[in-house]
Amino acid sequence: MRKISDSTIRRLSLYLRFLEQATTQGRTTISSGELAKLGGTTSAQVRKDLSFFGSFGKRGLGYTVPELASRIRDILGLQRGYRVVLVGAGRMGGALVQYQGFKQRGFHIAAIYDQDARKIGSRWNGLVVRDVRHLETDLKKERSDIAIVATPADSAQQVVDRLVRCGVKAILNFAPVPLAVPPDVRVKHVNMALELETLSYALANR
Amino acid sequence: MRKISDSTIRRLSLYLRFLEQATTQGRTTISSGELAKLGGTTSAQVRKDLSFFGSFGKRGLGYTVPELASRIRDILGLQRGYRVVLVGAGRMGGALVQYQGFKQRGFHIAAIYDQDARKIGSRWNGLVVRDVRHLETDLKKERSDIAIVATPADSAQQVVDRLVRCGVKAILNFAPVPLAVPPDVRVKHVNMALELETLSYALANR
DNA sequence: TTCTGTGAATAGGTTCACAGCT
């Protein structure tokens, strides 16, 4: 399959969000121009993004809302659900566990792990924090494709190594460190200080 | 000033992180190749990124660690500190308040606001959650350039409108909605469900 | 010899513009 840019994938996620909103508003059809306006882009961009995967619209009419939503879910692989394990029961971990946005999109946090004896056994949003030592045995019983790493920086790499050995293929990393993984494992970094720094740059240069 | 791409700015932030790490390790000099390896890019990319702002290295030698760090801090506007206000004292807000990465980079969370009477008055990491009604009067007394919005989706736009009226020029938004702001105000979106969706796409297409 | 700085070449992403359905 042709290489699709990350920006295209991110925009598709956005379009999907707008389509879901349009659905709750009872809209049945939507044009590339409307999606573009919502997403802060152009109609040509929307059509191009979609064209990499097929032609889902009707000329003169636009796109059928539920159909396009379903197609985008297919493209993004969201029709299946994902078991997600979360390592690191700090504040960030706690915020992520109860974040509704994950569940809504089919990402189900199945377990939380931590090292800290004081946290192990405590309940987070109905889930009991487990000792990270159980990671391997648990993942052998029930595989996970996706892990969220929200540990301190200095234990992130070691946790990731273990996750990779357990067959985890995608990692959302909140620890502010680069991670080494085999080429078949995908890592996405979320670094909030870095985001603020881009804002700082924008403020300093006007 | 020539328009610099967002990717360049993000990479500079990364380089800065590596330079700080190198400093604690007592390194005095570093090459573009080393920075590239740490940042998962190429030496040419590192040199090009820096070249937009000047020539900070010595041929045959590399870059002086503390000097380059200082230069990048200048470029990013990090030599000054920022007062940051946070609106939304939910789980995410709580995680952000105590996140050390902000303070380390000079982003000082000066106040937290919420609507919910049950949250108002409670302490978060030494800060008392204030009634969001005080936003205007507080910001008139002490201006802020940057705000973090971690409210539910349906109140985000209204909060942003008020922040903008109070002179806030940059917003880090955690609410999963597009925000309308005047052209001189910068908005950065953090959307963790969207990040997971890019991972889902990667998993579905191998 | 080593490593930077930078024009030139290449690759990649976005916008244009229009043919083709409905």
Next chain:
DNA sequence: AGCTGTGAACCTATTCACAGAA
């Protein structure tokens, strides 16, 4: 008439490759 789908044109970012300083 309205809106999609898409090749071509354009623009931006990355990589190459090499001259030049330490």
